[in-house]
Amino acid sequence: MSVFENEVWFYIGTYSSEEEVGIQTAVMNTDTGELRLVGGIKGIENPSYLALSTDSTVLYAASEKGEGEILTYQINPETRELHLLDRKSTGGGAPCYVQLTPDGKHLLASNYTGANINVFAVGDQGALAEMTGEVKHTGSGTDPDRQDAPHPHSAVSSLDNHHVYVSDLGLDKVFTYRLEDNGTLTEEGATELPAQSGPRHLIFHPNGQLAYGINELNSTVTAYGRNPEDGQLEIIGHVSTLPEDFTGENTGGDIRISPCGRFVYASNRGHNSLVHYNIDELTGELSPIEWVTVKGETPRNVAVVPGGYILVSNQDSNNIVQFAIEADTGKLLLTGNELTLNRPVCVMAEQPEPGVQ
Structure with missing residues (x-):
């Protein structure tokens, strides 16, 4: 890719x-932190979650609507203009999360109202080939307003490509699926969370054996250890995302x-903050260090970007706010950009x- 040394390009999904x-x-x-918009495209409804190929030549977008779709865009390496390659139905409503497996061979998608999870093979030039796998959740939770049905909110691959973890907000479970070589999913089990937790997103530690999940309904983060034999997630502990007062x-x-x-780092929608935790290197447990205001409302997305910055997307105040990460302490410094x-x-x-800082 042809880029200037001191610039990072990024893409923003919106409702x-x-x-x-x-x-x-x-x-x-990356030297000054200065942000600027340089372009955009129409023709997609509610591109609420995005994924990039590892070589940054293809962008995938979930179209969160009644009859969900995944749209694939080729990226011009010089101008970063997006050109539509294809669009695929997810067979379910409100796809709200997409992720490429680390090996780049499959794209995962979760459908919040459709209750189904998709696996698509990635074909030539990054275009999506056929849907190779699909599972559909059934059941309900204990919150009649938010958990009347399954609501898979994310589908995340393990770093070794062997398993897929689906956080289902409606069922208070994180499901473990084995990702077969042919792209199908085989259920291995599920990790059950306290009632009305509402598991939403999950992210793996760089060591691949620790994971952390944010729970939407009870404003907690759960620390997990990953069993290396069967891939199951075992709960280490829970910690609040909110200050006690x-x-x-x-x-x-x-x-x-x-x-x-x-x-x-985790975001609070209501308190409108980021909470910063320290990871205990021996146990994997979390301890809160600080809360910082996001200078906006409803921080739906948090992105760690090259150069030592965090960008927070504030859905209801129509702004993206930048923080610098202090290298030694991890503390967040509002830059004003x-x-x-x-x-x-x-x-x-x-x-x-790889190898470029």
Whole structure:
């Protein structure tokens, strides 16, 4: 890819109609932190979650609507303009999460109202080939308003490509599936969380054996250990995302791990903050270090981007706010740089090539 040394390109998904600019292209200067919008495309409804190929030549977008789709875009290596390659039905409603497996061979998608999880093979030039696997959840939880049905909110691959973990907000379970060589899913079991937790997103530690999940309904983060034999997640402990003196309404949003593997960051929608945790290197347990305001409302997405920055997408205040990560402590420093755009809900940044800082 042809890029300037001090610039990182990234893509922003939004809640939007097909007639609006749905996916924005932006640039960040890693020396100054300066942010700027440089383009965008229409023609996709509610591109609420994005995924990038490892070589940053293809962008995948979940179209979160009644009859869900995944749209695939070729990226111009010089201008970063997006060109539609194809679109595939997910066979379910409101796909809200997409992720490529680390080997780049499959794309995973979860459908929040459809209750189904998809596996697509990745074909030539990054276009999606046939759907190789699909599972559908059944049942309900104990919250009549939010858990009347299954609601798979994310589908995340293990770092070794062997398993897929589905956080189902409606069932209070994180399901473990074995990803077969032919792209099908075989259920291995499920990790049950406390009632009305509402598991939402899951992220793996760089060591591949620890994972951390944010729970939307009870505003907690769960630390997990991954059993190396069968891939099952075993609960290490739970910790609140909120300070003890907060009494308002809140839902958990997103979760990220610092590149160094020492810190976890999670977003609060209501308290409108990021909580910063330290990871105990022996046990994997989390302890809160600080809460920082996101200078906006409803921080749906948190992205750690090259250069030592975090970008927070504030859905209901129409802004993306930037923090610098202090290298030694992991503390977050508000830089004053931000973008203004309608209903941002996801940032996906290009990553440097291996060996390039």
